[in-house]
Amino acid sequence: MERWQRVMERNGSAPPDEVPLVLAREGHHGPVIHAANRTARLAGIQTGARVVDMRALCPELKVEYADIAGDRHALDRLVLWARRWCPWTVRDGDDGLILDTTGSDHLMGGEAAMLIEMETQLSRLGLSAGLAVAPTWGAAWALARFGPVRSICAADEVSWKLGALPVPALRLDGETVLLLRRLGLKTVGDVIDVPRLSLTRRFVKAPLQANPVLRLDQMLGKTAEPVASVDAKPRIHVQTQLPEPIFDPTAHLPDLCADLCDRLTQTGQGCRSLLLTVYKTDGDVSTVEVATSAPTRDADHLLGLFRDKVERINPGFGFDLITLTAGGVEPLELVQNAFDGNSDEALHLSRLIDRLSARFGPRAVTRPLLRESHVPERAEARGTALTTLERPTVEVRTDRPIRLFDHPEEVRVLYAVPEGPPAQFVWRKQTLRVARYAGPERIAPEWWTDRPGTRLRDYFKVEDQFGRRIWLYREGLHEDGRGGDPRWFVHGCFG
Amino acid sequence: MRSVRLQEKLAGQAQQPDPATPTLSEVFPDTATDAAAVGYLLARLPRKEAPVLWVQDRLSRKESGRPYLAGMATGAAAPPAIILVDLSRAQDVLWAMEEGLRCRALRAVVGEVWGDPPALDFTATKRLALRSEAAQVPCWLVRRAGAANLSAARDRWRIASAPSAPNPHDAQAPGLPRWSLDLFRSRRLKPGQWVAEHDRTADRLYRVAASGDGALAAGDGAQRERATG
Numbered sequence: 001m002e003r004w005q006r007v008m009e010r011n012g013s014a015p016p017d018e019v020p021l022v023l024a025r026e027g028h029h030g031p032v033i034h035a036a037n038r039t040a041r042l043a044g045i046q047t048g049a050r051v052v053d054m055r056a057l058c059p060e061l062k063v064e065y066a067d068i069a070g071d072r073h074a075l076d077r078l079v080l081w082a083r084r085w086c087p088w089t090v091r092d093g094d095d096g097l098i099l100d101t102t103g104s105d106h107l108m109g110g111e112a113a114m115l116i117e118m119e120t121q122l123s124r125l126g127l128s129a130g131l132a133v134a135p136t137w138g139a140a141w142a143l144a145r146f147g148p149v150r151s152i153c154a155a156d157e158v159s160w161k162l163g164a165l166p167v168p169a170l171r172l173d174g175e176t177v178l179l180l181r182r183l184g185l186k187t188v189g190d191v192i193d194v195p196r197l198s199l200t201r202r203f204v205k206a207p208l209q210a211n212p213v214l215r216l217d218q219m220l221g222k223t224a225e226p227v228a229s230v231d232a233k234p235r236i237h238v239q240t241q242l243p244e245p246i247f248d249p250t251a252h253l254p255d256l257c258a259d260l261c262d263r264l265t266q267t268g269q270g271c272r273s274l275l276l277t278v279y280k281t282d283g284d285v286s287t288v289e290v291a292t293s294a295p296t297r298d299a300d301h302l303l304g305l306f307r308d309k310v311e312r313i314n315p316g317f318g319f320d321l322i323t324l325t326a327g328g329v330e331p332l333e334l335v336q337n338a339f340d341g342n343s344d345e346a347l348h349l350s351r352l353i354d355r356l357s358a359r360f361g362p363r364a365v366t367r368p369l370l371r372e373s374h375v376p377e378r379a380e381a382r383g384t385a386l387t388t389l390e391r392p393t394v395e396v397r398t399d400r401p402i403r404l405f406d407h408p409e410e411v412r413v414l415y416a417v418p419e420g421p422p423a424q425f426v427w428r429k430q431t432l433r434v435a436r437y438a439g440p441e442r443i444a445p446e447w448w449t450d451r452p453g454t455r456l457r458d459y460f461k462v463e464d465q466f467g468r469r470i471w472l473y474r475e476g477l478h479e480d481g482r483g484g485d486p487r488w489f490v491h492g493c494f495g
Numbered sequence: 496m497r498s499v500r501l502q503e504k505l506a507g508q509a510q511q512p513d514p515a516t517p518t519l520s521e522v523f524p525d526t527a528t529d530a531a532a533v534g535y536l537l538a539r540l541p542r543k544e545a546p547v548l549w550v551q552d553r554l555s556r557k558e559s560g561r562p563y564l565a566g567m568a569t570g571a572a573a574p575p576a577i578i579l580v581d582l583s584r585a586q587d588v589l590w591a592m593e594e595g596l597r598c599r600a601l602r603a604v605v606g607e608v609w610g611d612p613p614a615l616d617f618t619a620t621k622r623l624a625l626r627s628e629a630a631q632v633p634c635w636l637v638r639r640a641g642a643a644n645l646s647a648a649r650d651r652w653r654i655a656s657a658p659s660a661p662n663p664h665d666a667q668a669p670g671l672p673r674w675s676l677d678l679f680r681s682r683r684l685k686p687g688q689w690v691a692e693h694d695r696t697a698d699r700l701y702r703v704a705a706s707g708d709g710a711l712a713a714g715d716g717a718q719r720e721r722a723t724g
Contacts, residue, residue, distance in 0.1 A: 349546070352598040356580060356591055364581045367546075368564045370574065379565050385578050398695055400566035402537065403530045403559060428528070435658065438668035463669040467656040468529055492560060495534020495672055495693065 020058055023066035024051050034066040068094070080285050084321060085118065087235065090227055096144070098137055100227045105133075115150045125283040134158070137227065138219035142169035142188070158220055163189030167212075170219065176210040191216060236263050236271070237325035245281050245318025250310055254303055256324040261299040264326060270295030272328030274302055276310075278319035286314045290358050293386040294350040295332045301351055305358040353385045374443050376404060376491065399441075399461065401471045401492030408489035411472065418478045421460050425472070427490055432464040440474075455482050461494065469494035517541070517603075517633035519624035521648035525655030527558045527639045531674040532654040536605065536635045537567060537575075538693055538700050545602040546576035548595040553583040554609035555639055569698035575602065585612035589619050596626035596634060607637045611644070621647035643679070650684065653677040660692055660703075671695075673703065 020040035024031040031051045043058045055061050075091055082089045085108070088100035101114065108114035115131045122129045132143035134153040142162055143151045146169045153161050162169070165188050167180050185191050191199070191212055203211045217223040238259040240252050253276075264270060273291040280286060290305040357365045366382040373379045414424040421437040439460035455476030463469050470493055476486040524532040540547065549562055567574040580591050585608050595604040604627070608615055620636070624647050627634040636648065643651060655675050662670035676689045692701045 348598045349600040352548075352594060352601075353578065355594055360580065360582060360587065360591070366579050366581075368562070368577055368579055370564055376563075376565070380563065397565070398568065400563065400568075401530070402533055402563055402566040403561070404563035404566075405560040406556070436662075436667050436669045438662075438665065461669060463659060466526075467658040467673070468526070468531075469656065469659065469669055469672060470528075492563060492566070493528055493530035494566070495530045495537070495674075 019062050020045065020060060021062045021064065022051070022054070024063050025066050025068060031063070031065075034068070077284055081279060081283055084121075084279055085114065088227060092137075092141065096141065098140065098227050101133070111152050112150070115152070119150070124281075127283075136219055136221045137225045138171060138215060139221075141171055142219065145169065155221075159192065162219060163187060163192060167191065170212055170215040171209075172212060172215060173209045176206070176212065180212065188216075188219075235325055236260065236267070236269070236329055237323050238263065239321060239323040242320045242322070245320045247315040247318055248310075249276065249278060249313065249319075249322050252322055253306055253310070253324075254299070256322065257299040257303045257306075260324050260326055261297045261302070264297040264329070264332075268331060268333070269326075269329050270297045270332030271326035272330070273326075274305070275325040275327055276306065276313070277323045277325065278313060278315065279321035279323075280316040280319045282317050284316060286316065286319070288313050289327075291328075291362065292350070292354045293357070293384070294347075295328070295330050296350075297332060301354070305354060308359050350386055357385065373446065375446060376400065376443075378446075378449075380404075399438075401469075401494045404492040405490065408473075408491045411488050411490055413474075413488040419458075422462065422472070422488065425488065427470075432466075432468075432470075434462045435465050437462040443473075453482050455480065455486070459491070517627060517631050518649040519620065519627045519634045519636065519647070520650040520652065521620070521636045521638060521643075521646060522652045522654055523638055523641060523643055524559075525653065529654075529656050530559070531656040531672070532637055532652070533562065534672065534693060535652075535654050535674055535676065535691070536603075536637070538698065539633075540575065540603050541633065543602045545600055546578050547602045548578050548580070548592075548604045550580045550582060550588045550591045550595070550604070550606045552585055552588050552607060552609055553581075555607040555637075556581065558609065559607075559639060569695055572698070584614075585609070586614035589614055589623070592623060592634065592636075593626060596623065596630050596632055599630050599632060601632050604632060604634045605637065606635070607639070608641070609638075610640050611642055615641075617645045617647055623647075624649060648680075649682045650678060651680040653679055657690055 017037070018039055020037065020043050022036045022040050022045060023034045025034040026032075027050065029050065033045060033047050033049050033051060033054060036045045036047060040058065040061065043061075045054050045058060045061070051061075051063055055063075072094060075094070075097070079089050079091045079097055082097055082099055086099050086101045086104040090098050092098045101111075105111045105114045108117050111133045115133065118131055119129060130144040130149075132140050132147055132151045132153065134140035134143050134151075135155040135158060139153060139158055139162055142165050143153055146165045147153075147161070151161070167185060167187065167190075168177050169188055170191070172180075180191065185194065196213070199213050203213055208214050214223065218225045238256050240256060242252075256276075260271075260274075271292070272295050273289055276288045276290075278286050288306070288309050290302070290309055292302075292305070296302065353365060362384075365385045367385050369381045369383045371379055371381045409427065412426045413422045415422050421439065422434055424431060424433050426432070437460050439462075440458035441460075442456060442458050444456045445454040457473040457475055459471060459473045461469060461471055470490055472488060472490045474486045474488050476482055478486060520536075522532040522536060524530075551561065562577060562579065564574045564577065582588050582591065588606050588608055592604050592606045595601060615638075623634055623636070643653075654677070657673040657675045659672050660670040662668045671692050671694055673690055673692045676691055678684060678686045678688070680686060690703050692703045693699075694701065
């Protein structure tokens with residue numbers, strides 16, 4: 001709702017606050033209410049009810065459609081943005097974030113101060129939030145939605161703090177909540193007081209969403225419910241907090257790179273990629289990534305890779321926090337392989353490849369490798385540029401051209417006999433006479449990869465009247481039942 | 496004898512640069528589709544276990560194809576290791592070549608530039624030549640459809656395919672490839688024209704006489720046309 005309001009304000013078409021407004025989504029029997037603003041809630045509009053019913057209740061209701069996928073995407077971005085407080089964040093359902101703040105609250109001056117800081121930052125984004133700190137996921141969920149404002153719950157006061165909350169705080173679906181209410185259980189405390197045996201017997205086969213016993217155990221910490229963060233490895237990262245938003249991170253990069261490489265040196269590791277993240281003031285993050293072909297911890301080299309990329313970062317309205325994270329961290333040992341003080345040649349090669357792929361993209365820098373195949377264009381594969389594999393022992397024929405066209409070029413051909421060599425052909429508007437030829441060399445399609453109906457090829461090495469040696473082929477035979485007359489193509493040039 | 500040699504050295508104005516030092520060479524193929532220039536520069540690469548940095552711009556790749564590894568094998572030796580960089584603009588090609596020449600761990604740097612882009616001026620070639628000599632890595636610039644205007648390249652070649660040598664096994668098949676080489680400007684060698692023959696299985700270049708055998712008279716070589724006796 002608030003995201004929608006913000007988008008409309010940006011467009012300049014936001015309705016005034018006193019108009020009752022709801023966002024609707026498609027339900028089973030026509031649209032239902034997804035969210036309502038404050039005026040509409042005061043008029044008695046309930047979330048989940050049908051729009052037609054609510055319009056009867058409140059005739060001046062204004063209905064817009066909710067963008068549920070957009071909300072989810074925005075929440076996913078917010079999960080990343082929330083890493084400014086702690087490194088362990090995950091999205092919880094469609095309307096919540098779970099932050100594992102264990103050990104990071106003292107950085108903000110305690111849990112209460114941290115919650116206030118979070119609320120301030122979120123309200124700067126135009127979002128209102130219910131916040132709570134609790135020892136378990138379930139307890140935090142319940143307190144944030146049904147508890148007092150910014151409630152903080154220590155480990156030993158879970159049961160009595162949660163006892164007063166209503167039954168929906170157990171994260172149960174609607175039918176179970178209704179059932180419990182019919183049984184006379186109105187609060188979580190009531191459910192706790194019921195003998196465990198009878199509850200278990202009643203809900204023995206119910207799934208997690210409809211099982212108050214399991215939910216209660218999760219809330220009280222008797223069943224583990226770990227927070228699986230989006231990326232879970234311990235990260236090596238450094239950050240710079242800025243007093244006010246800036247637009248260009250270039251000035252801070254050398255220090256960040258040096259700090260990161262110090263960290264890597266301490267642990268004896270090298271990184272294969274670097275992720276530069278800026279936390280923008282408008283509640284979004286923007287990233288730039290560079291990759292290296294061999295693990296490294298050389299600050300100057302890593303800084304050089306960022307040189308062309310930093311301008312691609314989208315600063316938005318400025319950012320006030322820069323972090324640099326090492327990716328692909330692996331052990332890196334210092335090796336001295338020469339006593340004469342000469343620099344390491346393999347190291348230089350990998351740095352050259354890094355510079356080239358940082359500037360032109362990793363797909364532009366490749367290494368052709370030989371493969372076992374009869375079809376000429378398949379006999380060569382593209383590998384990554386720093387392939388350290390031993391070259392496979394592929395038997396190489398000496399009668400292959402040194403230049404190959406990516407797409408064979410069709411030519412018009414004169415020939416004496418249909419199955420025989422060409423006598424003359426027109427290639428690129430030039431008539432070439434065949435002075436000498438060798439062939440044919442027949443290359444059958446590879447039936448295990450080619451589509452059925454692929455025609456065989458007869459390759460000729462011809463020499464034209466100027467002495468150029470050209471590799472051309474006839475695709476198919478006359479009346480082989482796979483299409484019309486055979487066509488001729490130029491596929492390569494010999495040296 | 497010694498004095499004679501000394502005099503010869505003095506007669507040559509400055510000390511001659513060593514022809515074996517790696518430097519920048521420019522090659523102008525006769526036509527865009529002529530692969531003789533590529534064959535010649537591959538035959539001239541130093542024998543060293545290191546990859547070749549091969550930079551191509553988009554038009555060169557479209558008009559003359561890409562280097563094909565399976566065709567570069569010479570005899571029993573494996574084909575050279577190549578790091579292929581596909582780019583679209585000439586100034587990127589020159590940048591990549593310069594970066595490559597900062598690295599001594601390369602066998603050679605080969606660049607292909609189509610036409611006469613404004614980025615490829617005297618300064619750019621001078622930078623390439625100096626870097627190549629500093630790094631001891633040979634650099635070849637293949638310029639298709641380009642004019643041989645001002646350049647700092649130490650050697651400038653025009654290379655075209657010549658009709659191949661006769662095939663000893665099959666009279667109508669092409670034999671060993673022959674290239675007509677024209678060194679039209681050089682800092683360290685005497686310019687000249689040659690015809691070279693490349694033996695791929697042995698990876699050797701032979702010089703052959705520019706005027707080959709005359710064409711055989713038309714005729715089937717029947718009994719009555721042969722010289723008797």
